[in-house]
Amino acid sequence: MAQSSDVTSAPKSGLGLxxxxxxxxxxxxxxxxxxxxxxxxxxxxxxSIAMIWEWMRMCAPDRALLLAGxxxxxxxxxxxxxxxxxxxxxxxxxxxxxxxxxxxxGRERALVLTGAVFIPVAALAVQxxxxxxxxxxxxxxxxxxxxxxxxxxxxxxxxxxxxxxLAPRFSPKKTWAGLFGGMICAxxxxxxxxxxxxxxxxxxxxxxxxxxxxxxxxxxxxxSALKRRFGVKDSSNLIPxxxxxxxxxxxxxxxxxxxxxxxxxxxxxxx
Numbered sequence: 001m002a003q004s005s006d007v008t009s010a011p012k013s014g015l016g017l018x019x020x021x022x023x024x025x026x027x028x029x030x031x032x033x034x035x036x037x038x039x040x041x042x043x044x045x046x047x048s049i050a051m052i053w054e055w056m057r058m059c060a061p062d063r064a065l066l067l068a069g070x071x072x073x074x075x076x077x078x079x080x081x082x083x084x085x086x087x088x089x090x091x092x093x094x095x096x097x098x099x100x101x102x103x104x105x106g107r108e109r110a111l112v113l114t115g116a117v118f119i120p121v122a123a124l125a126v127q128x129x130x131x132x133x134x135x136x137x138x139x140x141x142x143x144x145x146x147x148x149x150x151x152x153x154x155x156x157x158x159x160x161x162x163x164x165x166l167a168p169r170f171s172p173k174k175t176w177a178g179l180f181g182g183m184i185c186a187x188x189x190x191x192x193x194x195x196x197x198x199x200x201x202x203x204x205x206x207x208x209x210x211x212x213x214x215x216x217x218x219x220x221x222x223x224s225a226l227k228r229r230f231g232v233k234d235s236s237n238l239i240p241x242x243x244x245x246x247x248x249x250x251x252x253x254x255x256x257x258x259x260x261x262x263x264x265x266x267x268x269x270x271x
Contacts, residue, residue, distance in 0.1 A: 037131050048123040050245045054235040055115035059108040071101045075120040086132040094120040122253050125260035142193050147252045149189040150182035150213040157181020170224045186213035199271040212255050219254025
């Protein structure tokens with residue numbers, strides 16, 4: 001989810017496509033989050049396979065469909081296993097598929113392995129958070145709103161303040177002011193969610209939200225670096241006016257595994 005949006009320079013027709021795509025996708029995503037299993041899992045699986053294909057399309061374009069099929073099949077089996085029992089053993093099919101994917105890749109094996117592992121891990125993390133945590137719906141809404149607040153705050157503060165660039169080599173429009181603005185907005189969203197849900201851990205969630213804002217920006221920069229490495233503007237054109245699924249979900253993709261670790265191993269809750 002990039003701060004360096006091209007909305008301001010895009011033609012009106014491009015802006016119209018962005019709005020139309022958002023109007024179609026947003027209700028579907030919100031409904032899946034709200035109703036949970038099996039709809040949420042199916043949505044995550046479809047989005048993840050699309051992102052795996054986009055990743056392989058950049059790293060190994062001559063075998064992208066094959067590699068995405070192998071990795072996607074492993075992820076589907078893992079998600080099915082996890083849907084029946086919240087065991088970490090559900091990772092095994094996805095990891096086996098990642099190994100097979102790397103062996104079949106033929107080039108850029110380190111990057112292929114990164115995509116074949118990281119995207120399925122993020123998918124399994126978000127499915128566990130929604131399906132198996134007592135506050136699953138609230139947690140997912142918190143993470144979504146935190147990333148959206150990060151993107152909005154980064155864009156607004158970056159445009160209003162400007163200043164030193166954050167990582168000009170990978171994303172020339174990102175600024176330090178934008179990063180801190182994203183952290184501020186994310187922490188406010190986190191604190192407000194705890195307050196209105198009747199929780200008492202306002203400070204802890206606010207600080208965690210600010211930290212996740214940094215993680216989201218790192219994910220954004222990582223995807224920008226990947227695209228620059230292979231000389232592409234968008235990960236694909238699967239979403240009219242928006243580019244690819246990776247372009248929209250890069251920040252969320254990096255946040256989900258970190259959030260899972262914080263919730264699963266440290267017991268963080270919004271109540």
